[in-house]
Amino acid sequence: MSDDARAQIFARVRGALARLPGKQPLPDYAADVALSRGAAEVKSPSQAVARLRERMEGARGRAFTDGRSLGAWLIERGANRGYVDPTLLPAMRSALGGFADRLTLETELDRARIDDYQFGITRAAGAIAETGSLILDDATTSRRLAALAPWIHVAVLTPTQIHPHLVAALAALNDDPCIIFCTGPSKTADVEGILIEGVHGPGEQVALILPQL
Amino acid sequence: MSHPPSGDLPQDPRRERIDQFAAGQSESRRSAVRLGSKAGHDKRTETLARDYADPDGLRALAGAIKQHTLDHLDEYLERAEERLRAHGAVVHFATDAEQARAIVLDILQRREARKVVKAKSMATEEVELGPFLEGKGIECLETDLGEFIVQIDADHPSHIVKPIIHKNRREIARSFETHNLGAYDDTPEVITRRARVFLRRKYLEADAAITGANFISAESGRLVLVTNEGNSRFCLAATSCHVALVGIEKLVPRDRDLGVFLNLLARSATGQSLSVYTELLTGPRASSQPDGPEEMHVIFLDNGRSEILGGDCREILRCIRCGACLNVCPVYRQASGHAYRGVYSGPVGAVLTPLLAGGKPDAFLGFADLPRASSLCGACNEVCPVDIPIPDLLLRLRDRGKRAGASSPALAPPTMKRFAQLASRPWAWRRALATGRLLGLVPAPLRPRALRLWGQNHALPPWRGGAFRKWMAARAQPPKAEAGAKA
């Protein structure tokens, strides 16, 4: 069924294109024409961290550069129980310091209890300073649902994983089947144009930037 | 600011439908649409000026890249197909809506899927997929908040990006109550929270997910889904089968070209630099990933696009569905999306709806009034991220509509033959100028219809036919003539 359809569509497309008086060539352009103002200024990892943090906060996300601050913030929010990628557990225990004992960190995600997890901590595959985005992918995110279902999502990364801008992030795309740029908490303005955060996805999008992992 | 009640104007069977619709609209709805649109437009303007020194140059570039892709669509389509297959996706082709629906049904039935969750997709609305699946006993739930609200209300979206721009919180709260989503509460946070809780359960129970795609990069086969709510992410994290329905015109050449399009799309639509989620998908989930679809299907949809591709309105296929043209359009702001009687509204709808209908004989004529619903102001082209010359396309469609309607005068506007006769015979023209002064003495019902209609809303300027000519002629006379005298 689909093979005939395929042949028909290609025949129609080719027939249509044959009628064209002229064809537009592919414009030759420098990728940096798409860089927004100031994007090219970000050159070092520390500049990238600063820009990422500024833009994340602009998109109403949060960035922490040490685990203890994150731990304090989670406790203060009343978020005591959550999921953490098992391969991240040692690093998180170390980074959270004293706060680690006040949190329940589960390393398995049970779909049946999905709303029990107040936070999900997974690895980021990267980040984009220009837009304040975190990059997630299938290879480095232990569970897609862990990065999505809990109200708070914490993506953990190091400064050298941060791309200066979207153009650079696109140039670095690999074969991972599911790469996601996350820019701030999930939101909608469908009801009278009023902005509400935390629709289906996280109401808090957090980055934890550690010196090394 | 006073606006006359619509009852002022007489009921005229030849009055344009969109004008009648606009006149019959409630003030609160008109206001909601106008202010929502204006806010979207203002944010777009602000963000583009803040972030780019030459936004118009970027738009022109994006337009050229899209036009190039369309002009070489067979090559890019083939490449995208090959890449998707190489990554483990199953690729299908659908010539029309019926075929698209049949393919989706077949995929779902093979998987014994009874419950489906759906992310926002204009293509799926175009082929009326939801109602079709419901008719086959498969629950098909909209997950985009606006579309969800439209679905439970059995309403229709009125904007490409903001489907319930025409609704207020009270209407939504009443709806939720009617559908057992909680006692009346019109607080936006509560409305949203209730939808979150309800839909979450549905995602986890669903067997399959249906989405569209904003772009497909031919180089890598990557589908790009652009959302803010996280509904498509949840669809693709909680279910085991993904079906994507994508118009063949959604292709772009390479991953790097996405830099241009992604930077323009969110800014044009809502003034954000990037929407909250940009998903780049090449195939089913990685083998190491427990969550997500184990099967991914991409259905390339024609449904009239290949016909448009070879025609004189083909630039419309560049459209990336940002909604910027709707937001700025003064006619859309007055009439609202429902006035356009189709899935696509506003300026893009005025071109696309008649064109997509063009395959069926009388269907084009049925929408031939849409291209007329425009003062040709050109604001749409000015904001279009892919620089579509919409006013020119509207004019071409008016020409096409006139020729198609030659056999049905009731659907076509009156002929301009008499005007053309007058305007190509200088002696007749000059005589009309001289005698037109008498128009004021002719009783209203006998004046030409156009003049009468004009006169209902406007004070007529005084007739001065021949005055300028007399003045010019007098100046050519020797000085003793009445130079500059009034006619």
Next chain:
Amino acid sequence: MATCLADAFFDDVARATVEVLEHLGCEVAFPEDQTCCGQPAFNSGDWPAARRVGRHCLKVFARADPVVVPSGSCARMVGHGALLLFEGERDLPAVAALAGRTWELADYIVRGLGVARWPGRLAARLAFHRSCHSRGTQFGQSALALLRSIEGAEVVELGEAEQCCGFGGTFSVGFPHVSRAMGDLKIDRVLEAAPDALVSADSSCLMHMAGLAEKEKRPLRTMHLAQVLRDALRGKAHA
């Protein structure tokens, strides 16, 4: 090219245009056989009728260079619309040639003749309405430049300036409700800016807005750019 509207209603605009051009040293001819640029038929989709009128236009202005017209809308028809209208027709080259030598008035003064500062004086608070047909051209910038350069003139911004006034020719007759709503919004913005006069380089927009305002008994004074320029030459103290 005087325009059909000036021929029928706005003879003072045509007169002012002639006086302004003569002041700049031009010799102004008015071919008497001219009628209309054909835009009403073109916009309504009756392209065969529009081509008939367009061909008459070609004849009338065959040897005229330059052709200057006090209307962005007519200039755009001759300069752009006609090229769509005559696509694939034998006379396309002649149409393109006429397009190449036709100028909108303000644009001719500023970019054709290189006038940067308008002489004379006019003490007035003016709001400028840039007609939609000047999109994609320099007409609007040229007109604004001239107005701002007039001694004594204060040019004020209009809110929502990109919104169309709602005339659109046949649109205002076919879509009277929407056209009027658009015009009313425009008049609201003008009244908020409180100018002494609303100025435009297009009589069509002014006719629409003035007509609506008068019917609704709202105070709106309109002037064509040509009239402002002429009045400045006469050194009026107030518009």
